[in-house]
Amino acid sequence: MTLSTTDTLSIVTTQSPLRHAEKPLRTPGYIQPHGVLLVFQEHDLKIVQVSDNSRQVLGELPQALLQSPLSQLFAEEQLRKITAALKAIDLAVMNPLKLSIQVRRQTVQFDGILHRSAGLVLLELEPSQIRPEREFLAFYHRINLTIQKLHQAADLQQLCEVAADEIRQLTHLDRVMIYRFSAKGDGRVIAESKHYHLDSFLGLDFPSFDIPLQARDLFLEAGIRLIADVKARPAQLVPPNDTALDLSQVGLRGVSPCHIQYLKNMGVSASLSIPLVYDGLLWGLVVCHGYTPKTFAYEVRTACTLLGKVLSSELSSQKSHEDYDYELHLNDCLNQLTEILSATTNIDRALFSEPELLLQLTNATGVVIWHNGDSESVGTVPPRSQLEPLIKAFQDYPSDDLIHTNSLVRSNLPVTLDKEIASGFLAISLSETQPHYIIWFRPEVVQTIRWAGNPNEEPVPLTPRTSFALWQEQVKETCLPWQEGEIEVALKFRAAIQRIALRRADRLAQLNQALQASETRERQKAAELAQALAKLQSTHTQLVQSEKMSSLGQLVAGVAHEINNPVSFIYGNLVHTARYVQDLISVIEQYQQEHPHPSTDLQAHVEEVDLDFMLADLPKLFQSMRSGANRIQEIVKSLRTFSRLDESDSKPVDIHKGINSTLVILGNRLKARQEQPAIEVVKNYGEIPEVDCFPGLLNQVFMNLLMNAIDALNERDQARSLAQIANDPSTMTLTTAFLNDPHQPHIQIQLTDNGLGIHPEHRENIFDPFFTTKPVGKGTGMGLAISYQIITEKHGGTLTCNSQVGEGTTFTICLPHIQRGS
Incomplete structure (x- = not known):
């Protein structure tokens, strides 16, 4: 405390x-007149209140709207938008509604913003500023x-x-x-x-x-x-x-x-x-x-x-970045003082063996150690006659309190100290039974504050200030405020002293073990601070996924083209080279038969190059080279499939090829690495026909969904042990099926992960632009919004999400079998 x-x-x-x-600011009873407010009952859409500027904005008198249904203002299509939005638990995720109203025989576009209050629905209408x-x-x-x-x-x-x-x-x-x-x-x-x-x-x-x-x-x-x-x-x-x-x-x-x-x-x-x-x-x-x-x-x-x-x-x-160096300095002082205390039996005397360290620990100009009426000091401190009342006042507080002020005269302590020496202090108690304190002091620092107007003028009720002229005030009898890091290190210092004092009564081995643990904690904290700083710096280099996809497609297509030509040349020549080598082997074997006794020099050379091994191994080498060339051709084929990002026409496409090519691109993120385990991919592919679609845009959707699933699984694994990961490995399951609905046959693609899931309060917003639950710099909130737009607007399909916290998430894509409106 x-x-x-x-x-x-x-x-x-x-x-x-x-x-x-x-x-009251919350219930003024009026609004600003650049828009209009309608208040209606949700069950029957009857208007019960309206702002009195409805005629200017909507062309309707308030009296004509009151007790009337919304249908008096809105056409049936617009009413459907409003009633559909009202089905949402959180109306904020549905805003703004793009609504149109006939005003004086002209169609006027409005932004509609819905709220709920006191069992009623509030609809703000502002003229749209369409971009x-x-x-x-x-x-x-x-x-x-x-x-x-x-x-x-x-x-x-x-x-x-x-x-x-x-x-x-x-x-x-x-x-x-x-x-x-x-x-x-x-x-x-x-x-x-x-x-x-x-x-x-x-x-x-x-x-x-x-x-x-x-x-x-x-x-x-x-x-x-x-x-x-x-x-x-x-x-x-x-x-x-x-x-x-x-x-x-x-x-x-x-x-x-x-x-x-x-x-x-x-x-x-x-x-x-x-x-x-x-x-x-x-x-x-x-x-x-x-x-x-x-x-x-x-x-x-x-x-x-x-x-x-x-x-x-x-x-x-x-704040973390600016305080980092100073906190390291304070902790270094703390570590040095802790080491000094650990090597002595007299704590008070040991503290004054390095007086500058004791002052630097809290950036003070003076420090006093008071123990049962005896005192020792370093720097500039108040005289004993002033210290005694201060110590007496401390005893009214529990012994585990830390007491500090930067202005003694404004505190409630009945004590007077010389302001030039001690306008403020920070004190810790070292004993529960005796008056044993360490007190740091700071002198007065006169500050000049530039006010916009005189802050001491008593304002008239319900009347704002009228003057904002520069007014300067000098603040006296105040020292520099104690920073959070200084207070924290003082508490750590007290804990270290108490820990050392208690362990001194134990065996030397136990003391050494405790000190090592203390040092380890300090090193760990320094390492965590360094790691936090590194993470902050790394956020500066993050790029928005939606901006990378087009250039990525062009790059992948170029790389695939450049790789394919030399690989085709190599693969084609491997057949001829293998035949030539086989002919040379047969010639060598025939020569060995006709001349079984070569010269001594030739025999030595044959043994030196290990001709028999070479003849046996050459066919295996060519088979290995042929397998490698086949693998490169498969990768190039996947890259070509994925690189359709810039294709602007709709065409029949094998969905499985697009998914597989995306998995090849993301293969490195799915493999086990030192900092993360492998992610298992399960393919439950059904028999599905080709689909008329924009293949490049669809590959971008697959990329966005797969990367989000990988991020969610990696986040889950970071908080789990190796045993937990082995018992329940991270898995992504891809399922496709053809649903022959008589009204609208469609292709269904599901991506399911067994990650942490999405919290209910976030689920309604995941497809909104700019919405993201990732840390700032890790994402812009546009990936799912762009994916939703590609599926619904470009393909006339649906993209939905079903998630349970702690169980995982399933994204479902439904694409019409017969593409319409492409």
Whole structure:
């Protein structure tokens, strides 16, 4: 257990009226007017509430829509889309629905976003901003390039600067800030990308009451927040409801008047905020400001959400990278001190044999060891008269507590120390029964904070700040904060001391064994840190599978062609060469018969070259060369089958050949290697006819599904012992069958693995673009989305997934026997 007297301080902030008197953010009762909100009953699709801007957006008065079914707005085909989506347990996976409505005798396209709240269904309708297919592909590649840039950032600062620049280019807003929260809740702008004529906010601090706790909780729950136009009149929900409707998940959710006025005071017309989450907490925000009104297509908002998640993931990676060297230094100090303590019987005296190490262990300027009223010190420490009250205060805490603060005057300890020597301290207890402490001290470090406005001005209830002028504050009687690594190494140090003290009462052999175990753990941790860093660096080199497939097909076809010509030449000449050699052997044998007694020199040469063995072995060599040439021809044939990626025409194809060629390409990943066991492939091929299809695209689907199965099986084997793997080896089963359905005969292809399976909450999303459960950098979430598109749109078939956690996964492809719409 650790106790930090600054932990309580970090959550004590100004009791702003904004925190308590603000109208609830989740239930405002109105929406932003760039879209419309329909609230209807799920069982009969009857509209029970509607935003009062329905006439402007939909051409229908609210009174005409209320208590009417959705069929008054939507044609039968559009209603089928909505009812089909409502069958999903999680509506988010179905969004957005592409819907069309007749508005003033014109067909208008809308993005429909469904939510459930309080037993009702909420349907947001926003006019679609339709992108041409080529523009969508360029947009996708831009997002992918942005993600690669984030992975390649050298440190946290560069990561935030790259993110600010990329998000500003994506959103075309005037200013993008990366806003990081402190332990007290204040926020600092640590990176900024802006239009050249705007004043910079970089380095400014904003007080905690600018973003109330209620709003911070909502960011964690709902994610991205768009405010399109601060001057727009909100659209009220009619009729008003006694029980306010929860609009937390609604993107059109109305904005509180206080927040609107806050943005107006800053001169902002439009705002987009993306939460950054680290270790489950709100680490900061990406805050985007526009000085003219602006809306965003659903795809752009989804991309911003994705970039926010990638940036959040990279925060952990960068923190580990930046802290790695310092943690190694601290652990090196710990190891050296542990070795010194292990070689002596007087722990207190041994600690001062290397005073610099003791100070470097926590980066302190002074340290005191207090033991039963006796004290020894190194560096600059408070006088004994000040230490005695401090030791007495420590005794109110359990002996296993670690006590630390970076501002003694702001803590609840009734103790006064010279701030020039000890504005803060870190203390550990070494005994459960006696006052035995090690206390590290740090002096005052005066800091200057640049605030955007005076944070000490008491805000008026329901009124935002009006001034954001630079206001500087000096923070005194505070030392540099104790870092997590320093606190952790202090706890390890205490554990090491207690461990050594206890084992000293045991035999020397037991002591040596314990010390060796301690050293092994430290080495193992250093190795794990190094391995983690290597993994982080390796993510920078990952490529998206969908972008590799076309060039892979061309490369494989070229390689197959280049190999085939010389192999055919070799194979063809092997027949003639074998005959020539056989003739030479017969000539030699006839010569031996006619001249059984050669000269001495010739006889010596015959024995030297071992002519009899050579004559016996030559036919075997030619047979081996013929077998090798046959094998190369089989591989070339498989490569040619797989390399049909660029074929644009549909043609009859043997499905088995495509599957087998893909397995040949992936053969190296299926074989046993040092770091992973072999994967067994079981082929249950049925009698199936040729299928009209696009063979290259179908091979790409096989490649995506097989690689995902291999990845899942490798992940499963990494957590299993050799005995478990031997009893239940990793297996992929490929099953094909012709199902002669009278309505639609089709070919069924199933790939089943006995891996870990897919969690139910992920199953509905696996075919969505950008969705992936792999670590960042291991995949882009496009492989299954592209495969689904190839099967359903290009071939008119179906691709489904059936998975049980702990049992495995089956992907099923159904292709019509008579291809239609090719």
